[in-house]
Amino acid sequence: MAVSSSVKRVYSSSVFGVAVILATMCAVMAVLTNKFLTETNIVSVVRQFSFISIMAIGQCMVIITGGIDLSVGSVFAFSSVISAMSLAAGAPLAASLLVGAACGMAFGLVNGILITRVKLPPFISTLGIMSVARGLSYAVTSGFPVNIKSADYAFLGQGQIAGVPVPVLLLVALAAIASAFLGRTVLGRRIYALGGNEEAARVSGVDIDRVKVIVYVLCGALAAIAGIATASRLGVAQSTAGMGYELDSIAAVIIGGASVKGGTGTISGTIIGASIMGVLRNALVLLSVSAYWQQAIIGFVIILAVSMDQLRNMAKA
Amino acid sequence: MRTDQCLLKMEGISKTFPGVKALDQVDLEIHRGEVLALVGENGAGKSTLMKILGGIHSRDSGTIAFEGRPADLRDPAHARRLGISIIHQELNVMENLDVAENIFVGDEIRTALVFVDRKAQVGRTRELLSSVGLDVDPRALMKDLSLASRQMVEIAKSLSMNAKLIIMDEPTSSLTERETERLFRIVREVCARGIGVIYISHRLEEIFELADRVTVLRDGRTVGTKELSECTKETLIAMMVGREIDELYPKTEGRIGNEALRVEKVSTASLLREVSFAVREGEVLGFAGLVGAGRTELAKVVFGLDRKSGGDIYLAGKKVSIGSPWEAIRLGIGYVPEDRKREGLVLGMAVRGNISLSVLERLKRYLFVSGRKEKELAEDSILRLRIKAQSASQAVKFLSGGNQQKVVLAKGLATTPKVLILDEPTRGVDVGAKKEIHSIIDALAKTGMAIIVISSELPEILGISDRIVVMRNGRIKGELRREEATQVKVLELAFR
Numbered sequence: 001m002a003v004s005s006s007v008k009r010v011y012s013s014s015v016f017g018v019a020v021i022l023a024t025m026c027a028v029m030a031v032l033t034n035k036f037l038t039e040t041n042i043v044s045v046v047r048q049f050s051f052i053s054i055m056a057i058g059q060c061m062v063i064i065t066g067g068i069d070l071s072v073g074s075v076f077a078f079s080s081v082i083s084a085m086s087l088a089a090g091a092p093l094a095a096s097l098l099v100g101a102a103c104g105m106a107f108g109l110v111n112g113i114l115i116t117r118v119k120l121p122p123f124i125s126t127l128g129i130m131s132v133a134r135g136l137s138y139a140v141t142s143g144f145p146v147n148i149k150s151a152d153y154a155f156l157g158q159g160q161i162a163g164v165p166v167p168v169l170l171l172v173a174l175a176a177i178a179s180a181f182l183g184r185t186v187l188g189r190r191i192y193a194l195g196g197n198e199e200a201a202r203v204s205g206v207d208i209d210r211v212k213v214i215v216y217v218l219c220g221a222l223a224a225i226a227g228i229a230t231a232s233r234l235g236v237a238q239s240t241a242g243m244g245y246e247l248d249s250i251a252a253v254i255i256g257g258a259s260v261k262g263g264t265g266t267i268s269g270t271i272i273g274a275s276i277m278g279v280l281r282n283a284l285v286l287l288s289v290s291a292y293w294q295q296a297i298i299g300f301v302i303i304l305a306v307s308m309d310q311l312r313n314m315a316k317a
Numbered sequence: 318m319r320t321d322q323c324l325l326k327m328e329g330i331s332k333t334f335p336g337v338k339a340l341d342q343v344d345l346e347i348h349r350g351e352v353l354a355l356v357g358e359n360g361a362g363k364s365t366l367m368k369i370l371g372g373i374h375s376r377d378s379g380t381i382a383f384e385g386r387p388a389d390l391r392d393p394a395h396a397r398r399l400g401i402s403i404i405h406q407e408l409n410v411m412e413n414l415d416v417a418e419n420i421f422v423g424d425e426i427r428t429a430l431v432f433v434d435r436k437a438q439v440g441r442t443r444e445l446l447s448s449v450g451l452d453v454d455p456r457a458l459m460k461d462l463s464l465a466s467r468q469m470v471e472i473a474k475s476l477s478m479n480a481k482l483i484i485m486d487e488p489t490s491s492l493t494e495r496e497t498e499r500l501f502r503i504v505r506e507v508c509a510r511g512i513g514v515i516y517i518s519h520r521l522e523e524i525f526e527l528a529d530r531v532t533v534l535r536d537g538r539t540v541g542t543k544e545l546s547e548c549t550k551e552t553l554i555a556m557m558v559g560r561e562i563d564e565l566y567p568k569t570e571g572r573i574g575n576e577a578l579r580v581e582k583v584s585t586a587s588l589l590r591e592v593s594f595a596v597r598e599g600e601v602l603g604f605a606g607l608v609g610a611g612r613t614e615l616a617k618v619v620f621g622l623d624r625k626s627g628g629d630i631y632l633a634g635k636k637v638s639i640g641s642p643w644e645a646i647r648l649g650i651g652y653v654p655e656d657r658k659r660e661g662l663v664l665g666m667a668v669r670g671n672i673s674l675s676v677l678e679r680l681k682r683y684l685f686v687s688g689r690k691e692k693e694l695a696e697d698s699i700l701r702l703r704i705k706a707q708s709a710s711q712a713v714k715f716l717s718g719g720n721q722q723k724v725v726l727a728k729g730l731a732t733t734p735k736v737l738i739l740d741e742p743t744r745g746v747d748v749g750a751k752k753e754i755h756s757i758i759d760a761l762a763k764t765g766m767a768i769i770v771i772s773s774e775l776p777e778i779l780g781i782s783d784r785i786v787v788m789r790n791g792r793i794k795g796e797l798r799r800e801e802a803t804q805v806k807v808l809e810l811a812f813r
Contacts, residue, residue, distance in 0.1 A: 203620075
């Protein structure tokens with residue numbers, strides 16, 4: 001009885017479905033090609049999707065509130081170039097990292113204020129900021145890449161600790177913190193409540209506006225961290241970085257079982273969602289699928305994954 | 318009666334919703350070219366009856382004859398085809414489309430199959446508007462029209478669909494006196510063409526001015542139909558009251574203490590006008606009145622959900638400023654909203670998550686909300702209020718209405734308020750749960766809590782309150798002690 005009910009709970013949890021999809025994809029790849037299950041490949045895939053995942057953690061919180069953040073890709077780029085430029089200008093490592101993170105938070109704050117005070121729909125506000133942040137990245141760099149010469153800075157993206165790439169460790173740490181934050185803190189619980197029913201949360205004494213602002217600030221900060229880590233990995237910060245990442249991060253959250261209507265979503269689901277896309281990209285490369293086809297296949301898989309989840313929910317109801 | 322031809326005859330109509338018998342053997346008859354007023358207290362069954370006419374609900378039993386032929390009214394499209402048109406209180410207009418587009422939406426005049434014939438639509442609209450005496454450009458956007466003009470556009474739309482019966486639900490609730498006059502003139506013109514109008518209103522004066530006959534509903538039954546020339550306001554009120562009290566309210570005498578909350582001359586920009594009242598510890602203060610009288614607005618101002626434009630609020634004699642619900646909660650005010658699905662519950666969340674929502678800070682252990690403390694709170698509430706749930710972790714959307722209501726109540730009580738405001742605490746719950754909620758209210762008052770109950774059910778208000786305040790049009794119209802309050806007295810204050 002107890003066993004069967006816990007089995008049922010695992011099955012009906014939204015994470016289960018996507019985890020099965022991920023496992024199936026990996027199994028199929030292992031059969032199709034012997035290049036997939038090699039240490040170098042696995043490490044590179046995991047490192048690859050850890051950048052998007054970090055960003056998707058923030059996106060996940062935003063989507064749980066029923067909002068959306070289209071500006072993360074541009075904030076990713078802006079924060080990384082500002083951070084790299086301040087480093088190049090002679091700022092100490094810690095300061096350059098903090099400046100980058102602060103940029104992300106500042107844009108998040110602007111989004112939060114526009115959404116709560118000016119009452120702009122999140123789609124509009126973040127669409128505008130997406131353009132503003134991208135434009136500013138071009139403006140401050142005149143379009144030139146900013147090279148990173150500090151080895152310490154590069155460690156963040158290129159280094160390894162006990163054989164595990166630093167960005168992966170960073171993701172694990174941030175995911176653990178975010179998961180505990182969302183599931184167990186007062187603020188996290190309020191995020192779910194306001195996404196589930198904003199009016200009821202307001203009547204229950206939740207300061208809706210404050211919670212939303214914090215969520216967008218956190219989302220901006222996470223986009224900045226992802227941007228800085230990516231620049232560090234590549235040894236160069238580019239104003240063109242992160243284009244289209246906003247859509248990848250949204251896709252990761254949605255594949256991971258969150259509803260765009262708000263109120264549901266988990267960090268674990270989001271990271272599995274990001275891994276599905278990472279594994280898929282890698283698979284298409286390993287299988288020598290033309291780059292032109294990859295985009296279409298990824299889109300197809302996103303729809304398939306979310307549709308299956310939807311059908312499963314309908315069957316349950 | 319201008320003509321003796323029967324337009325619609327409904328006989329023995331019954332309708333049961335889960336747990337509630339909404340209509341019980343209702344009869345209604347309307348003639349061509351007459352205005353039939355339909356009156357009754359909140360919840361008497363007017364809306365359900367009209368929804369059956371509109372094909373929105375299907376009846377359980379009874380017969381309907383329209384123009385002498387049996388009519389099934391299976392769905393709204395069918396009702397429309399027969400010529401039955403409903404103008405709802407909340408108008409369903411497309412604000413960003415123009416008048417002509419609103420009139421012809423779904424039934425566009427076309428040229429060559431796919432293209433809308435704008436010119437023909439505008440021309441036809443102009444004719445329709447002038448036939449109802451409305452001087453509005455057919456190309457004006459709906460959102461730029463006054464409420465009264467929108468009402469009249471809706472009437473014009475009914476005419477364009479060749480309606481033979483038009484049902485108007487509280488059409489004047491937000492109109493000025495002059496607009497109302499204009500509307501009445503048009504209603505009379507429409508009737509002169511042989512169209513029947515069913516006119517639902519709480520405003521008895523209007524009914525006497527406009528209608529030929531009146532049908533009174535009470536508790537889902539027809540009390541009677543009268544020629545208005547043969548009756549007075551008092552007879553109508555007498556017909557409306559006398560709702561059966563189908564259960565005993567376990568009201569017991571408690572000790573009434575010091576003043577807990579005093580509201581002085583509170584007004585809002587939209588509705589409330591200098592509302593003053595006070596409630597004491599251990600007292601149950603009932604708020605009676607019709608829907609729209611301003612009772613919920615008042616509750617929302619006291620709870621910090623809406624802004625007041627003037628007046629003061631005192632708690633235990635001290636003037637307080639309440640700018641938000643969390644301030645209200647901190648000051649010891651609890652609020653159980655009237656619409657539990659919209660404002661009370663996060664339906665997808667568990668019982669425990671809903672109950673703890675207002676007190677998460679208090680359940681904190683170091684950084685995190687303590688699962689143990691939360692579970693204790695939830696299980697304690699489940700026991701105390703006898704909430705029927707599989708466990709504290711069950712999602713509230715799977716509970717019955719009565720148990721959902723108890724969860725909202727539990728959430729309000731978790732903040733340990735000194736003043737508790739309950740807005741329609743038993744709406745849509747079954748009789749058993751209703752009785753339980755009443756005894757909970759009684760027990761809470763005994764602990765010294767000051768309780769304000771807003772209810773549209775007269776027997777409930779009369780049964781549980783120590784004192785009753787009656788509101789109308791944003792004002793307090795009178796106050797009755799428990800001993801002196803009767804249904805007739807309350808209704809006389811509530812109706813104009």
